[in-house]
Amino acid sequence: xxxxxxxxxxxxxxxxxxxxxxxxxxxxxxxxxxxxxxxxxxxxxxxxxxxxxxxxxxxxxxxxxxxxxxxxxxxxxxxxxxxxxxxxxxxxxxxxxxxxxxxxxxxxxxxxxxxxxxxxxxxxxxxxxxxxxxxxxxxxxxxxxxxxxxxxxxxxxxxxxxxxxxxxxxxxxxxxxxxxxxxxxxxxxxxxxxxxxxxxxxxxxxxxxxxxxxxxx
Amino acid sequence: xxxxxxxxxxxxxxxxxxxxxxxxxxxxxxxxxxxxxxxxxxxxxxxxxxxxxxxxxxxxxxxxxxxxxxxxxxxxxxxxxxxxxxxxxxxxxxxxxxxxxxxxxxxxxxxxxxxxxxxxxxxxxxxxxxxxxxxxxxxxxxxxxxxxxxxxxxxxxxxxxxxxxxxxxxxxxxxxxxxxxxxxxxxxxxxxxxxxxxxxxxxxxxxxxxxxxxxxxxxxxxxxxxxxxxxxxxxxxxxxxxxxxxxxxxxxxxxxxxxxxxxxxxxxxxxxxxxxxxxxxxxxxxxxxxxxxxxxxxxxxxxxxxxxxxxxxxxxxxxxxxxxxxxxxxxxxxxxxxxxxxxxxxxxxxxxxxxxxxxxxxxxxxxxxxxxxxxxxxxxxxxxxxxxxxxxxxxxxxxxxxxxxxxxxxxxxxxxxxxxxxxxxxxxxxxxxxxxxxxxxxxxxxxxxxxxxxxxxxxxxxxxxxxxxxxxxxx
Numbered sequence: 001x002x003x004x005x006x007x008x009x010x011x012x013x014x015x016x017x018x019x020x021x022x023x024x025x026x027x028x029x030x031x032x033x034x035x036x037x038x039x040x041x042x043x044x045x046x047x048x049x050x051x052x053x054x055x056x057x058x059x060x061x062x063x064x065x066x067x068x069x070x071x072x073x074x075x076x077x078x079x080x081x082x083x084x085x086x087x088x089x090x091x092x093x094x095x096x097x098x099x100x101x102x103x104x105x106x107x108x109x110x111x112x113x114x115x116x117x118x119x120x121x122x123x124x125x126x127x128x129x130x131x132x133x134x135x136x137x138x139x140x141x142x143x144x145x146x147x148x149x150x151x152x153x154x155x156x157x158x159x160x161x162x163x164x165x166x167x168x169x170x171x172x173x174x175x176x177x178x179x180x181x182x183x184x185x186x187x188x189x190x191x192x193x194x195x196x197x198x199x200x201x202x203x204x205x206x207x208x209x210x211x212x213x214x215x216x217x
Numbered sequence: 218x219x220x221x222x223x224x225x226x227x228x229x230x231x232x233x234x235x236x237x238x239x240x241x242x243x244x245x246x247x248x249x250x251x252x253x254x255x256x257x258x259x260x261x262x263x264x265x266x267x268x269x270x271x272x273x274x275x276x277x278x279x280x281x282x283x284x285x286x287x288x289x290x291x292x293x294x295x296x297x298x299x300x301x302x303x304x305x306x307x308x309x310x311x312x313x314x315x316x317x318x319x320x321x322x323x324x325x326x327x328x329x330x331x332x333x334x335x336x337x338x339x340x341x342x343x344x345x346x347x348x349x350x351x352x353x354x355x356x357x358x359x360x361x362x363x364x365x366x367x368x369x370x371x372x373x374x375x376x377x378x379x380x381x382x383x384x385x386x387x388x389x390x391x392x393x394x395x396x397x398x399x400x401x402x403x404x405x406x407x408x409x410x411x412x413x414x415x416x417x418x419x420x421x422x423x424x425x426x427x428x429x430x431x432x433x434x435x436x437x438x439x440x441x442x443x444x445x446x447x448x449x450x451x452x453x454x455x456x457x458x459x460x461x462x463x464x465x466x467x468x469x470x471x472x473x474x475x476x477x478x479x480x481x482x483x484x485x486x487x488x489x490x491x492x493x494x495x496x497x498x499x500x501x502x503x504x505x506x507x508x509x510x511x512x513x514x515x516x517x518x519x520x521x522x523x524x525x526x527x528x529x530x531x532x533x534x535x536x537x538x539x540x541x542x543x544x545x546x547x548x549x550x551x552x553x554x555x556x557x558x559x560x561x562x563x564x565x566x567x568x569x570x571x572x573x574x575x576x577x578x579x580x581x582x583x584x585x586x587x588x589x590x591x592x593x594x595x596x597x598x599x600x601x602x603x604x605x606x607x608x609x610x611x612x613x614x615x616x617x618x619x620x621x622x623x624x625x626x627x628x629x630x631x632x633x634x635x636x637x638x639x640x641x642x643x644x645x646x647x648x649x650x651x652x653x654x655x656x657x658x659x660x661x662x663x664x665x666x667x668x669x670x671x672x673x674x675x676x677x678x679x680x681x682x683x684x685x686x687x688x689x690x691x692x
Contacts, residue, residue, distance in 0.1 A: 004410065004423035013428070032367040161371025168371075 040157040046118045048152065049102035058147035058183070065139055065146075065181055076128040080115050083107050118152050119143075125215050135202045136174040137166070140183050147183040167209045171195030174202075230517065230587070230686045232327045232666065234509025239664040245506060246658045247409055251418060255653065258504055263649040269642025276636040277352065285355050287632040293623055294615045298633040299353035301607040302640060304461060305489070306346035307387070308482075308603060312490025313339025314390070314454045317397060318447040326669075327518055329662040330510045334501065334651075335494050336398040341647040342493070343391045345640045350383070352636070379463040386453075386460040393450045400443055403429050404661040421654070458486040465610065471552035472614030475540060481533030485603060488526035488573075491519050492599035497648070499593045501657065510658055513587045520586035523599065527577040530606070534570070548619055555617050561626060562613045565605050572602025583686075 057063050065072070068085055072078035083106045090100060106113045121127050132142075139146070144155025156162055166173050174195045179185045188194055199206065208214060229235065249256075280287055290297045313335045320328035351360045363384045365373040374381040407429035410422035429435065462482035465473035495516065502511040541553035556566050576598035579585040586592065617624045651657070 004413075004419040005428075010428060028366075032369075035369045157369070159369035159371075161369045164371035 036157065036159075040154070040159060042154050042157055045151040045153045046116050048116055049113055050100060051151065054146045054149045054152060056150075072129045073133050074130050076126070076130065078129045083113055118154060119158060121158070126217055127215065133180055134177065135170075135204055136177050136180060136198050138175050138180045138182070138185055140185065141166075141173050141175075145183060163215070164210070167214070170204055170206065170209065171199050174198040174204075177202075229509070229512050230514045230682070231512060232330075232514055233663070233670050234512055237509055237663070237667045237670075239667065242510070242658075242660050242663050242667060243408065243412075245510065246656045246660045246663075247405075247412065249505060250409060250654065250656055251412060251414060253415070256504075259649060259653060262645065263653075266642050266645025266649055269639055270646045271639075271642070272635055273639025273642050276632055276639050279632060280352060280636070281357060285353055287630065288353070289628050289630045289633055290353075291625055291627065293618055293625055294612055294627040296611050296615065297627055298629050298637060299349045301604065301611050302637050303346050303349035304482075304607045304611075305604050306342045306349070306640065306644075307461060308458065308486035308489040309493045309600075310339040310342035310346060310390070310394075310490065311454060311458060311483075311486035312494045313337075313342075314394060314450050315487055315490065316494070317401070318450040319454055321444070321447045322451055326666055327515055329666050330507075330512075330658050331494060331498060331515055331519075332662075333398075333401065333655075333659040334497060334657045335490075336394065336401070337648065337651045337655075337657075338493060338497060339490075340391070340394050340398060341644045341651075343387065343394060344647065345644050347387050347391060348640075348643075379460060379467050382460045383464060386457045390453050390457045393446070393453060397443075397446045397450055400439070400446060401659060401662075402655065403427060404431070404439070405656045405659060407431065408660060409656065454487075455483055458482045470614055470618055471541070471546070471548045472537075472556065472610060475537055477533055477536050477540070481530060481536075484526045484529035484533070485606065488523060488530055488599065489603040491523045491526070492596040492603070495519055495523070495592050495596040496600065499589045499596075501652075502589075505652075505657060507658065510663065513589075516589060516592055517583070517586045520580050520592055520595075523596070524577055524580040527573060527580075527599065531570075531574045534574075551617070552614060556609060556613050559613070559617070561616065562609070565609050565613060569602055569605040569609055572598045572605060576602070 058065070068081040069078040070081070070085075083103055086103055087107060090103060094100060096104070102113050105111075142156055142158075146152070171192055172195055173187075175185055175187065176194075176198065198204075288298060290299075313332075316328045316335045317332045317339075320332075351357050354360060362368070362370075363374060363381070374384070403426060406422050406426040410419065410426045410429075413419045413422050459479035459482065462478035466475055466478035468474060498511055498515070498519075502508050538553045538557070541549040544550075555562070557563065576595055579591065580595065585595075612627050616626055
């Protein structure tokens with residue numbers, strides 16, 4: 001009976017089995033790491049038609065978040081302002097500046113500026129801004145220190161696991177309603193005590209908070 | 218594809234026909250596999266299967282691009298054809314494990330000549346079945362969300378749900394079936410390797426045989442591994458379909474919420490599986506000249522299992538109706554009434570009784586059990602009946618549940634049928650490729666059986682067998 005394969009095949013197969021096993025293990029380690037780090041665009045500035053500087057408008061000029069994002073307290077979506085909102089100032093300030101070209105075009109043609117979305121939730125997530133604002137989740141808890149940014153980027157991964165960190169134990173993150181829009185707010189050292197008091201005071205039902213239908217209808 | 222030796226082909230009720238030596242077995246089983254000529258019946262069957270597979274792929278592409286709206290599913294009938302077909306295929310897959318594992322452990326030597334193709338049938342049926350739940354997910358490309366892995370959701374699947382158990386049951390079943398089948402194939406692959414002629418055959422069987430050298434040490438370990446795997450897969454015969462039954466039984470829907478579901482589903486699975494074994498074995502033993510190997514004895518035994526499990530299934534139908542009355546629950550009583558006499562679907566129930574109860578009654582007679590043509594026809598009836606059973610359970614229960622205002626009828630669409638017909642193409646294509654490339658009978662085990670028969674055969678049992686079948690002693 002002739003041999004179809006040279007004797008070195010045995011060694012090759014042994015190494016292939018080892019290598020295959022190592023490859024599978026490496027893949028199982030690499031994929032979750034990839035999903036947590038490379039795949040969520042945290043800290044990557046999103047290019048916009050106008051290089052809008054949040055730090056200039058918010059921190060230096062002291063404009064409140066709600067001056068532009070008007071619906072954040074009452075609606076599911078925190079709106080991106082219409083060009084009319086920009087023009088409340090820019091009809092007087094920096095008129096004709098080439099940096100604001102997209103705004104002038106929008107104003108003349110009566111068409112919205114095509115801003116690029118930064119936080120793109122899947123369609124099956126029914127996120128509601130007002131529910132979070134009225135229950136003591138600060139802007140900066142999810143969006144980071146936007147008032148310090150010269151562009152705009154995500155500071156949190158916005159994965160479901162990240163949502164669950166708070167939904168499982170909201171007392172770790174809540175602040176008083178009066179501090180929600182305070183970008184300089186720092187949690188007190190007894191956050192868990194304060195948080196538990198707020199959970200009780202705002203009637204937050206933590207059993208409901210982890211149910212599927214809270215976010216997925 | 219003629220048999221190369223002059224061995225007689227006779228219908229016999231022995232486990233092995235007369236004159237079966239290792240050489241004869243090799244010639245019968247392996248020669249067609251290694252032969253360069255492919256018979257016309259193979260091309261005919263393969264072409265039809267490949268055409269249907271094309272229909273399957275077309276349906277899948279249409280499903281993925283358009284969404285599950287192409288199916289007739291609605292509210293309240295959210296589970297319809299995809300789940301019926303899933304349960305139907307996975308049920309068929311059960312005979313393979315029963316034959317390969319359960320009958321091995323119970324030391325039933327007659328399993329030897331049918332286990333290989335029954336295991337192949339199991340694997341291909343599980344492939345057809347497993348694709349259905351994935352395809353009807355809505356977004357099939359994220360099917361891996363069903364598995365508990367370190368995901369970014371911060372959440373594992375709901376372990377209290379039988380739907381999650383299903384995922385484990387089916388993946389375990391598919392894995393064990395494939396490993397068991399492959400381990401069983403290794404010595405046969407080595408036989409093929411040693412008589413391979415073309416370079417393709419040498420490479421294919423040479424690499425698949427994993428360097429099998431047939432030494433005593435290899436055999437000892439092989440036999441032990443095979444037995445251990447059999448012990449491992451034996452519980453799957455009971456557990457897989459029990460889990461699938463619990464998908465239904467754990468719900469609150471009248472017609473689903475029955476404690477008898479798991480055992481009755483298992484019996485139904487073996488019932489459907491043996492029907493499919495017979496549907497495949499009867500043409501196979503003619504086409505491959507295997508009547509000395511898959512004898513009338515095998516058909517007879519399979520038919521007995523068909524009758525026995527069929528009666529358990531019919532008992533299940535009876536108990537469902539009895540429990541509906543005995544529970545005193547208005548909705549359960551209405552479910553039973555609607556199932557048997559309801560205006561929309563009474564025909565499905567009575568056709569089911571015709572196929573699964575009336576059609577198997579002739580199997581009480583030995584002459585029917587030993588008549589291949591009659592068995593083939595009865596098996597086709599049983600296969601249709603088992604499909605109707607799932608239709609009655611899934612669709613008829615869902616159309617009319619608690620609130621009359623929520624009732625709605627169900628009509629399958631063209632794509633429901635196309636995907637079902639196409640799944641036969643997937644099954645057929647895989648099965649025909651298996652028949653052409655791999656030995657359809659476990660020749661190594663058959664050689665052992667032939668040796669045992671020739672050298673250690675028990676005259677005592679042979680006498681009992683002859684008395685049972687009323688035969689004269691062979692000259």
